[in-house]
Amino acid sequence: MNGAGDQGTAPVDSGIGRAESRISSSSSSIKRRGSEVATQPRMRFYYGFLRYLCQIGFVIYFRGRVFGLSHVPATGPVLVACNHQSFFDPVSATLAIPRECNYMARDTLFLNPFFGRFISSVNAFPVKRGAGDVGAVKEILRRLRDGKVVLVFPEGTRTRDGSIGRINPNSLLIAKKAGAAIVPAVVDGAFEAWPRTQLLPSPQSIHVTHCEALSAEQVKEWPIERIAAVVEERMGEGMKRSRERRL
16 A cells, blocks of 8 residues: 555645646536536636635645645545644645535534635535534535535544544445545644644644545445555555655
8 A cells, every 4th residue: 555655746835836727727527427427617716716825824824735636636526534633624635626625514613604604605514523414424425426525534533642543434435325536635733733722823834645545446346444444554654754754
């Protein structure tokens, strides 16, 4: 499983423009179930503008860098499986991906109508914590079958020490049902920048690594236990490489 490297990819630091140039200027088609073909939508200007602002803050304040972006498929359903270090992870894990991404957010965040409307506008949807939320699972499945990118945190909770916890195989099972590829991703440095006990983030360096993807064919054919083991292994390797680069 040592093919999870980021060879041949470029960091997104001062080269924000390089990440932006990867946004497709024309719609492309993706295969869906039953050979149905759907059009890959263009990134909305509103989403792209907010993404660009986040990239600027990521680079300037956190000295952020992103590696392995070429591992993220340009089309089709993708489940990004990322470790969870801080509140900022949904943004940092996806801000360089040249596609609109979708996010789960705890349902209490939607209680404020203004904030709820805002996060909904950037593709967040509610999930109930501490209980099996069938509605949220159906929503993930729907968005993946529509050919979208969905971010999940298969550890289930934020880390307490910065390390990667055990992967919950059930969190990846949805990719098998949706025929989606899985991209293991690693956020490194966000724990130091914004730990659980800290009200506001500090300007610590954050690196994001997108590891080698499991193709939709592999996800379909492999048992879920093997999928989870490979995702966990590639995330571990990605974290090791990230620490060597960042520290």
